[in-house]
Amino acid sequence: MYVAVKGGETAIANSLDLVADKRRGSRDLAELTLEQIDQQLGLAVDRVMTEGSCYDRALAALAIKQARGDLVEAIFLLRAYRTTLPRFGDTQPLDTTQMVAERRISSTFKDVPGGQVLGPTYDYTHRLLDFSLAAAGERPEAPTAPVDAGQALPRVGDILEREGMLEPPPAQDGDASQDITRTPLVLPADRPVRLQNLARGDEGFLLALGYSTQRGYGNNHPFVGEIRYGQVPVAFAPEELGFEIEIAEIDVTECDMVNQFAGAHNIPPQFTRGYGLAFGHAERKAMAMALVDRALRAGELSENATSPAQDEEFVLSHSDSVEASGFVQHLKLPHYVDFQSELVVVRTLRAEVEERNRQTVLDQAAE
Amino acid sequence: MAASIVPDTDAQKRRQRWLSLLAKAPAGRLEALWAEVGAVPAYTLLRRPEIGLVMVKGRISGSGAPFCAGEMTVTRAAVRLESGEIGHGYVGGRHPRQAEIVAAIDALGQKPDWRKPLEDKIVAPLAHEAEGRRQLVRARAAATKVDFFTVAREAGT
Numbered sequence: 001m002y003v004a005v006k007g008g009e010t011a012i013a014n015s016l017d018l019v020a021d022k023r024r025g026s027r028d029l030a031e032l033t034l035e036q037i038d039q040q041l042g043l044a045v046d047r048v049m050t051e052g053s054c055y056d057r058a059l060a061a062l063a064i065k066q067a068r069g070d071l072v073e074a075i076f077l078l079r080a081y082r083t084t085l086p087r088f089g090d091t092q093p094l095d096t097t098q099m100v101a102e103r104r105i106s107s108t109f110k111d112v113p114g115g116q117v118l119g120p121t122y123d124y125t126h127r128l129l130d131f132s133l134a135a136a137g138e139r140p141e142a143p144t145a146p147v148d149a150g151q152a153l154p155r156v157g158d159i160l161e162r163e164g165m166l167e168p169p170p171a172q173d174g175d176a177s178q179d180i181t182r183t184p185l186v187l188p189a190d191r192p193v194r195l196q197n198l199a200r201g202d203e204g205f206l207l208a209l210g211y212s213t214q215r216g217y218g219n220n221h222p223f224v225g226e227i228r229y230g231q232v233p234v235a236f237a238p239e240e241l242g243f244e245i246e247i248a249e250i251d252v253t254e255c256d257m258v259n260q261f262a263g264a265h266n267i268p269p270q271f272t273r274g275y276g277l278a279f280g281h282a283e284r285k286a287m288a289m290a291l292v293d294r295a296l297r298a299g300e301l302s303e304n305a306t307s308p309a310q311d312e313e314f315v316l317s318h319s320d321s322v323e324a325s326g327f328v329q330h331l332k333l334p335h336y337v338d339f340q341s342e343l344v345v346v347r348t349l350r351a352e353v354e355e356r357n358r359q360t361v362l363d364q365a366a367e
Numbered sequence: 368m369a370a371s372i373v374p375d376t377d378a379q380k381r382r383q384r385w386l387s388l389l390a391k392a393p394a395g396r397l398e399a400l401w402a403e404v405g406a407v408p409a410y411t412l413l414r415r416p417e418i419g420l421v422m423v424k425g426r427i428s429g430s431g432a433p434f435c436a437g438e439m440t441v442t443r444a445a446v447r448l449e450s451g452e453i454g455h456g457y458v459g460g461r462h463p464r465q466a467e468i469v470a471a472i473d474a475l476g477q478k479p480d481w482r483k484p485l486e487d488k489i490v491a492p493l494a495h496e497a498e499g500r501r502q503l504v505r506a507r508a509a510a511t512k513v514d515f516f517t518v519a520r521e522a523g524t
Contacts, residue, residue: 049437050437053437053438054420054437054438054439054440055423055437055438055439055440055459056439056440056460056461058460058461059440059461082420082438085418085419085420085440086417086419086420087419087420087421087422087438088419088420088421088441088443088457089421089422090421090422090424090435091421091422091423091424092372092424093424093425093426093433094423094424094425094426094436096429097429100501100504100505101508102504102507102508103508103511110515115512115513116512116513116514116515117508117509117511117512117513118511118512118513119508119511120511142507142510143507143510144503144506144507144509144510145506145509145510145512146506146509147502147505147506147509148509155429155430157428157429157430158430168430168431169426169427169428169429169430169431169432170427170431170432171431171432172432173427173431173432174432176432176433178435179422179435180435181422181435181438191427191432191434192427192432192433192434192435193434195425195427195434195436196434196435196436199425199434199435199436199437200437230504230508231504233387233391234421234423234439234459236421236441236457237372238443238455238457240445240455241382241386241455242372242379243372243373243374243375243379243382243383244372244373244383245382245383245386245387245390245457246386246387246390246391247387247390247391247421247441247457247458247459248390248391248439248441248458248459248460249391249459250423250439250459252436254429256428256429273428275427275428275429277425277436279436279437
């Protein structure tokens with residue numbers, strides 16, 4: 001049991017000032033601007049928007065600055081801010097075929113219509129530190145090439161789906177209005193609820209779980225059917241207008257993972273799918289989400305759920321970094337009363353054991 | 368709610384096109400173009416610019432059942448001209464001034480004599496600039512288009 005403490009106001013106030021001082025760092029250096037964070041630490045902004053579950057680049061940049069680059073703390077700040085805002089409604093579901101794609105790859109088909117577009121990726125870098133970045137100096141603009149006008153980017157999944165080799169996604173699954181920010185998570189959860197939970201979930205946690213499935217803890221032979229990243233329009237239908245309008249273009253990353261499936265009693269052998277969607281450019285997150293989404297479908301697909309990644313209660317209850325960080329870090333708060341009572345209990349137990357041991361020695365000596 | 372809510376009159380289709388283009392324009396650019404329009408009829412704010420959230424929905428595997436992907440910030444405003452036309456502005460992000468300008472343009476666009484000047488001075492340039500930005504993204508992506516060779520199969524025997 002936690003018993004509150006009082007006092008310490010001055011020390012706390014001074015500690016906050018010290019944090020602010022550390023945040024500023026050396027006054028000999030220029031202060032970071034939010035625009036610099038947005039533009040030059042863009043992937044950090046993307047992660048904070050995704051797990052903070054709030055698309056707003058400037059707010060995420062502010063959170064990163066305030067948290068001194070601690071992204072889990074920044075995610076917490078963004079989550080806290082969003083609770084102060086009213087909700088205007090739900091958007092129309094994103095249509096990712098409308099994406100102006102900066103990147104689109106498939107590792108299942110070499111010759112996909114629309115082609116393999118690498119875009120900005122670290123995949124083919126050598127992971128050698130680039131010391132030229134340590135020096136100032138302008139970089140050349142990225143090269144361009146003629147655009148194949150009218151070249152659409154059909155979903156790779158649709159191609160396999162038409163052949164009947166890939167399961168179509170469910171058209172309806174549970175109550176479409178379910179939202180875990182409005183109603184608490186109830187288990188077992190429908191797939192849309194699981195996906196909302198995973199979309200907000202900690203990247204490191206989901207990455208480890210996804211990795212565990214690849215290493216054999218619930219393996220389902222994944223392939224990247226498709227990853228795409230780019231801008232999609234967001235359509236919203238305000239009640240007062242009565243028709244939908246586009247209110248923004250946002251960057252999203254989408255991963256459609258394709259998994260081998262030997263079939264079940266009522267399902268023929270085919271490929272099944274897991275899905276990942278993240279704000280900004282966040283492929284590791286989207287892929288991990290897709291792997292875990294597929295693993296959590298074990299029950300639906302009559303697979304033996306024996307591994308952590310297939311355990312819905314385990315995954316969904318521990319995915320949120322705000323909850324996890326809060327509960328772990330509350331251990332730092334004063335637990336003096338709590339600990340004193342534990343100390344009394346342990347002292348009593350210790351005394352009893354020592355008394356028993358002494359008695360045993362006396363009894364043995366007497367024999 | 369998953370079905371798209373399409374406008375059914377030409378007037379609504381024009382408003383939809385304008386509102387979408389105005390919302391997606393860079394806030395600063397819209398303010399600059401609006402300032403160049405000069406004097407406009409007075410309006411009153413029916414709804415002062417208000418910042419809130421919308422829940423962005425995705426679909427399972429891109430085409431299946433909807434799910435909550437995460438929220439985004441939105442600013443909205445509504446205005447009424449003295450002649451009675453009501454305009455609405457909804458823009459992604461936290462941009463109170465932009466939302467108000469969008470609402471004002473939406474209201475003015477319902478007056479026939481204002482339609483062409485606003486189309487020429489604001490909507491058309493924004494549409495042109497948006498297309499330019501899209502083309503640059505596409506052209507940079509096109510430079511990274513790749514043809515992989517599957518060595519085992521294409522090396523032959």
